[in-house]
Amino acid sequence: xxxxxxVPAVYIVFLLLPIYWxxxxxxxxxNEILGGLTLWPHNFTLxxxxxxxxxxxxxxxxxxxxxxxxxxxxxxxxxxxxxxxAFSRYRFLGDKHLxxxxxxxxxxxxxxxxxxxxxxxxxxxxxxxxxAVALSHTLFNIPLxxxxxxxxxxxxxxxxxxxxxxxxxxxxxxxxxxxxxxIAAGIGVACFFCFMFSWVELLLAKTLTAVAAKPIAALMTKxxxxxxxxxxxxxxxxxxTLIPGAVVIYFVRNYIAKGFALGRV
Amino acid sequence: xxxxxxxxxxxxxxxxxxxxAFNAIIPLMTVVxxxxxxxxxxxxxxxxxxxxxxxxxxxxxxxxxxxxxxLFTGIILAIEIPLGLAIALAMPRKGPWVSVCLVLMALPLxxxxxxxxxxxxxxALPDIGLLGRGLNAIGLEYNYTRQPFAAWFTIIxxxxxxxxxLVVLLSYAGLVSIxxxxxxxxxxxxxxxxxxxxxxxxxxxxYVLTIAILLRFMDSFMVYTEVVVLTGGGPGNATTxxxxxxxxxxxxQFDLGPAAAMSLIYFLIVLLLSWLFYTLMMRNESR
Amino acid sequence: xxxxxxxxxxxxYMPEPKSDADWALKRLALDWADGGAYALLGPSGCGKTxxxxxxxxxxTPTEGQILFDGVDVTKASPEARNIAxxxxxxxxxxxxxxxxxxxxxxxxxRVGEREVxxxxxxxxxxxxxxxxxxxxxxxxxxxxxxxISLGRGLVRSDVNVIMFDEPLTVIDPHLKWVLRSKLKELxxxxxxxxxxxxxxxxxxxxxxxxxxxxKDGEIVQIGTPVELFERPAHTFVGHFIGSPGxxxxxCDVRGGRAIFAGEAIETANGAAHDGxxxxxxxxxxxxxxxxxxAGVPVDVVKVLDVGRYRIVEATHGGHTIKMLVPEDxxxxxxxxxxxxxxxxTRIYKNGWVVA
Numbered sequence: 001x002x003x004x005x006x007v008p009a010v011y012i013v014f015l016l017l018p019i020y021w022x023x024x025x026x027x028x029x030x031n032e033i034l035g036g037l038t039l040w041p042h043n044f045t046l047x048x049x050x051x052x053x054x055x056x057x058x059x060x061x062x063x064x065x066x067x068x069x070x071x072x073x074x075x076x077x078x079x080x081x082x083x084x085x086a087f088s089r090y091r092f093l094g095d096k097h098l099x100x101x102x103x104x105x106x107x108x109x110x111x112x113x114x115x116x117x118x119x120x121x122x123x124x125x126x127x128x129x130x131x132a133v134a135l136s137h138t139l140f141n142i143p144l145x146x147x148x149x150x151x152x153x154x155x156x157x158x159x160x161x162x163x164x165x166x167x168x169x170x171x172x173x174x175x176x177x178x179x180x181x182x183i184a185a186g187i188g189v190a191c192f193f194c195f196m197f198s199w200v201e202l203l204l205a206k207t208l209t210a211v212a213a214k215p216i217a218a219l220m221t222k223x224x225x226x227x228x229x230x231x232x233x234x235x236x237x238x239x240x241t242l243i244p245g246a247v248v249i250y251f252v253r254n255y256i257a258k259g260f261a262l263g264r265v
Numbered sequence: 266x267x268x269x270x271x272x273x274x275x276x277x278x279x280x281x282x283x284x285x286a287f288n289a290i291i292p293l294m295t296v297v298x299x300x301x302x303x304x305x306x307x308x309x310x311x312x313x314x315x316x317x318x319x320x321x322x323x324x325x326x327x328x329x330x331x332x333x334x335x336l337f338t339g340i341i342l343a344i345e346i347p348l349g350l351a352i353a354l355a356m357p358r359k360g361p362w363v364s365v366c367l368v369l370m371a372l373p374l375x376x377x378x379x380x381x382x383x384x385x386x387x388x389a390l391p392d393i394g395l396l397g398r399g400l401n402a403i404g405l406e407y408n409y410t411r412q413p414f415a416a417w418f419t420i421i422x423x424x425x426x427x428x429x430x431l432v433v434l435l436s437y438a439g440l441v442s443i444x445x446x447x448x449x450x451x452x453x454x455x456x457x458x459x460x461x462x463x464x465x466x467x468x469x470x471x472y473v474l475t476i477a478i479l480l481r482f483m484d485s486f487m488v489y490t491e492v493v494v495l496t497g498g499g500p501g502n503a504t505t506x507x508x509x510x511x512x513x514x515x516x517x518q519f520d521l522g523p524a525a526a527m528s529l530i531y532f533l534i535v536l537l538l539s540w541l542f543y544t545l546m547m548r549n550e551s552r
Numbered sequence: 553x554x555x556x557x558x559x560x561x562x563x564x565y566m567p568e569p570k571s572d573a574d575w576a577l578k579r580l581a582l583d584w585a586d587g588g589a590y591a592l593l594g595p596s597g598c599g600k601t602x603x604x605x606x607x608x609x610x611x612t613p614t615e616g617q618i619l620f621d622g623v624d625v626t627k628a629s630p631e632a633r634n635i636a637x638x639x640x641x642x643x644x645x646x647x648x649x650x651x652x653x654x655x656x657x658x659x660x661x662r663v664g665e666r667e668v669x670x671x672x673x674x675x676x677x678x679x680x681x682x683x684x685x686x687x688x689x690x691x692x693x694x695x696x697x698x699x700i701s702l703g704r705g706l707v708r709s710d711v712n713v714i715m716f717d718e719p720l721t722v723i724d725p726h727l728k729w730v731l732r733s734k735l736k737e738l739x740x741x742x743x744x745x746x747x748x749x750x751x752x753x754x755x756x757x758x759x760x761x762x763x764x765x766x767k768d769g770e771i772v773q774i775g776t777p778v779e780l781f782e783r784p785a786h787t788f789v790g791h792f793i794g795s796p797g798x799x800x801x802x803c804d805v806r807g808g809r810a811i812f813a814g815e816a817i818e819t820a821n822g823a824a825h826d827g828x829x830x831x832x833x834x835x836x837x838x839x840x841x842x843x844x845x846a847g848v849p850v851d852v853v854k855v856l857d858v859g860r861y862r863i864v865e866a867t868h869g870g871h872t873i874k875m876l877v878p879e880d881x882x883x884x885x886x887x888x889x890x891x892x893x894x895x896x897t898r899i900y901k902n903g904w905v906v907a
Contacts, residue, residue: 004355005355005357007351007352007355008352008355008356008366008370011352011370011429011433012366012369012370014426015369015370015372015373015426015430016369016372017395018384018385018388018426019372019373019384021384021387021388021394021395022380022384022387025387033393034393035393036392036393037392037393037394037395037398039395075284079280079281079284080281082277082278082280082281083277083278083280083281083282085277086274086275086277086278087278088268089268089269089274090268090269090270090271090274091268091269091270091271092270092271092272092274092275093272093275095274098278098282100543102281102285103543104536104539104540105285105288105289106483107483107535107536107539108289108532108535109486109487109507109508109511109528109531109532109535110487110489110508111487111489111507111508111509111511111512111515111528111531112296112511112528112529112531112532113288113292114512114515114516115515115516115521115524116291116292116293116295116296117288117292118516119292119295120291120292120295135284135287135288136288138284138285138288139285139288139289142281142284142285143285146281196374196375199375199377200374200375200376200377200378201377201378201490202377202378202379202490203489203490203512207516216377217377217378217379217380220379220380220383221379221494231387234383234387235387238380238383238384241376241377241380242372242375242376242380244375245372245374245375245376246372246375248375249368249371249372249375250368253364253367253368254364444641446639446640446641446643447643449610449630449637449639450637450639450643450701450704452610452629452630452631453608453630453631453635453636453637453657453705454656454657454660454704455631455657455660455661456656456660457660460660464645464647464648465645468646468647469646
C-alpha cells in the first residue's frame with residue numbers, strides 16, 4: 001500500500017513543478033531571471049503583478065477573456081438542455097444522424113476554421129467583440145454539452161416525466177422545477193467542460209479579436225514577441241490565468257470523479 | 266428506454282442546429298469554395314477543380330507534416346494512456362486524500378494553452394530554465410531551439426504533463442464505479458492482483474478508455490497553440506504538425522486555395538479516424 | 553464443513569463509536585451446527601449483511617470472536633476461511649467462458665487440470681449449466697449468472713460455509729421459485745452449512761431449518777419457521793412474519809388474563825404474570841381469530857377476497873384487528889364479536905413476550 005501511494009504523489013509533484021517555476025519567475029526581476037538559475041526569488045518583487053493590476057491593457061485582457069467564456073458557457077448549456085432532452089426522450093426523423101453530425105463538429109480542427117471564421121465574423125460585424133469568440137467556441141462546446149447532458153438525462157427514468165404530467169405540471173414547470181435539479185450534476189459537468197475548453201483555447205480567440213476584445217492569452221503572446229523578453233511580467237500574467245481554473249475545479253471537486261464518468265458509466 | 270416518436274422534438278433541437286450550422290456550414294462552404302478556385306489578385310477567381318487537392322496530396326511538405334503528426338499522436342497515445350491508467354489504478358478508491366489528489370491533477374487541464382507553451386518554453390531554456398539547465402548540468406547537450414530531438418522530447422514531455430490527467434480522471438471515474446462485490450468475489454476466489462486487473466478492472470474500463478483514446482487522438486491531431494508557443498514549429502520544420510502547417514499556409518502566406526484544400530483533407534482524416542472510434546464506442550455501449 | 557460460533561460480537565463502521573446508535577451490530581452470540589441451512593431475516597438496515605460479511609471475513613469485527621470448528625478465524629482473510637459467497641447481483645468474469653469461470657477458483661489454488669475438469673463438470677451438471685460450458689459467461693441470463701456465482705463456490709471441495717446475500721434480488725419473479733427449490737435441493741444433497749440473508753420472509757422460511765430474525769443490529773429470535781410463526785418471542789417477529797402479520801393490541805393484565813375492550817381474554821402465557829398491570833400488549837395472528845357469540849366487540853369494516861380465504865378488518869375503538877376467514881364461512885355485517893384462540897394468544901411487554 002505504501003509503495004502504491006507513492007505513484008500519485010510523484011505524479012502530482014511532477015505536475016506542480018512547472019507551475020511552481022512559473023510562480024517563481026513571476027516574483028523575480030528580469031535581471032535576476034536572465035542572470036542565472038535561482039530556485040526561489042532572491043530579490044522578491046511584486047512589480048510584475050503591480051504592472052498587470054494597474055495597466056488597463058493588461059487587466060482588460062482578463063476581463064475580456066472572462067466575458068467570452070461566461071457568454072459561451074451560458075449559451076452552450078442553455079441551448080444544449082432542450083436539445084439533449086429531445087435526444088434522450090424522443091425519436092424523430094434523422095435523430096441519429098443529427099446526433100452524429102453534432103459530434104463531428106467537436107472533432108473539427110480549429111485551424112481549419114481560423115480563416116473562415118475571421119471572414120464570417122467580420123462579415124456579420126462581430127469581429128473584435130467577445131461575442132465573436134463566444135459564438136465561435138459554441139461550435140465545439142455545444143456538441144460536447146449535448147453529449148454530456150444526454151448521458152445524464154438518459155439516466156433519469158421516464159417515469160419521472162410521466163408522474164409530473166399526471167400531477168398536472170406544465171412542461172416548462174416540470175423542466176425547471178423537477179427535471180433540472182435532478183440532473184444538476186450533469187449541468188455542472190457540462191458547464192465545467194464548456195468553461196474549460198473556452199478558457200484554454202487560443203487560436204480562435206486570437207484570430208477573432210484585435211484590440212477591444214483581446215483576451216489575456218493573446219496579449220501574452222503579443223507581448224512575448226514584441227517587447228523583448230519581459231519574462232517576469234509574462235510569468236505573472238500566466239500565473240494569474242491559473243486562478244479562474246483553480247476556482248472552477250474547487251467548486252466542482254465533489255463531482256469530478258463522478259462527472260468524468262459522464263453519467264454513462 | 267422506450268422513446269416516443271415525436272416530430273415536434275425538432276423544435277427542441279432547433280437552437281442547437283441553428284448555432285452549430287451557422288458556425289459549421291457557412292465556413293465550410295467558404296472553404297470548399299476556395300479549395301476549388303484559384304485567385305489572382307483581389308477578386309478574380311477561376312475554377313481550378315481538383316488542382317489544389319492534387320497539389321496538396323502530392324506535396325512533400327504535406328506528407329512530412331502528416332508523418333510528423335502521426336508520429337506525435339502515436340507516441341502521445343502510447344505514453345499517456347497506459348500512464349494515466351496506471352496512476353488511476355494506484356490511487357486510493359476512498360478516503361480524504363482523493364479529492365485533494367483529483368483537484369491537483371485537474372490543474373494542468375485548465376491552464377490556457379499558450380500559458381502551457383510559455384511555461385515549458387521558459388522551463389526548458391538551456392541557461393535559465395530548471396529543466397534546460399538541469400539536463401545540461403548532468404552532461405546532456407540539450408537545446409530545444411536548435412536540436413530537433415530535444416524539441417521533440419520537450420513537446421512530448423509537455424503534452425504528457427498537460428493531458429495525462431484527463432486519462433487519469435476518466436479511468437478513475439470508471440474504476441470507482443466498479444461495485445465492491447467484484448473485488449470481494451475475487452478475494453474469495455483467491456485471485457491475485459494481476460488477475461483482478463485483467464479479468465475485472467480492464468473489461469469494465471473499456472468504455473472510459475475508449476473515450477480517453479478518442480479524445481486524446483482527436484485533440485493531439487489538432488494540436489496547435491502549445492507547440493507554436495514552445496517551438497514555433499521548429500527548429501526549422503522539425504515540429505511542424507498539420508495544424509501548424511495549415512495556419513502558416515492560410516493566415517501566414519494567405520494561400521487560400523492550397524490552405525482550403527488542405528483544410529478539407531485534414532478534416533476528412535480526423536473525421537474518418539474518429540468515426541472508426543465512435544462506432545467502436547457505440548458497439549461497446551449497446552452491450 | 554464447519555460449526556460456527558460467534559462470541560460477544562459487536563461491530564461499528566465508525567472509528568470511535570460512542571452511543572448505541574453508532575453500532576451496526578450490537579452484542580450478539582450465535583452457535584450454529586455444522587451442515588445446517590440458516591437464514592438471517594430482517595428489514596433493510598438491520599445488520600444482516602454486516603453479520604454476513606463478518607462471518608465471511610470481508611469485514612473484521614470491532615469486538616468479539618468468530619470460531620470455525622473451534623478455530624479462531626476472527627482475523628483470517630476470506631480465502632483462509634474457505635468460504636464462498638453469492639452476492640445480490642451476479643458477479644462473474646465477463647471475458648471468460650462459463651467453464652473458465654467455474655475453474656477460476658481452482659486454478660488460482662493451483663489445482664491440476666484433470667481435477668479441475670472433473671469438479672467443473674460435476675458442479676455444472678448439478679446446476680444444469682453443462683450445456684453452456686463453452687459459452688461466454690456474459691451472454692447468460694441473470695439466473696444463469698447467479699448459478700455461475702454459486703458454482704464457483706461449490707467447485708471447491710474445501711468450502712466450509714456458503715453465504716448468500718439476497719441472491720434472488722435481480723432474478724425474474726417466476727424464476728425465483730425455481731432457484732429457491734434448487735438451492736434447497738442442493739443443500740440436502742451436499743450437506744454444507746449455508747447461510748442465507750434476506751428481507752423476504754418466504755425465502756427465509758422455505759429455505760432454512762433455522763431462522764435468525766434481526767432488527768436494528770440485534771437478534772430478536774432464533775427458531776425454526778414453525779416456532780417463529782406459532783410462538784413469536786417479540787411483537788416484531790409476529791409483525792414481520794406472516795401475511796398479514798400478527799395483530800398487536802394494547803391491553804392490561806389482571807388475574808392472569810389480558811383485558812382488552814372490557815373483555816377478559818385467556819392467553820397462553822397469562823399465568824406468567826400475576827397481579828395487575830398496565831401497558832401490556834396482546835398478540836394474536838389473524839389465522840387464530842374467529843367470530844363467536846361472545847368475546848371482543850367489534851365493527852366489521854372491510855372484507856378482502858383473496859381466493860381461498862378472505863381478510864376481514866374489524867375495528868374497536870380505533871384499533872384494527874385483522875382476521876382470516878375461510879371461503880365458505882359467513883361474515884356478519886356491522887357489529888360482531890371475536891374470539892382469540894387462547895393457546896395462540898400471548899401477552900407482550902415492551903415488545904418481548906412475557907415469560
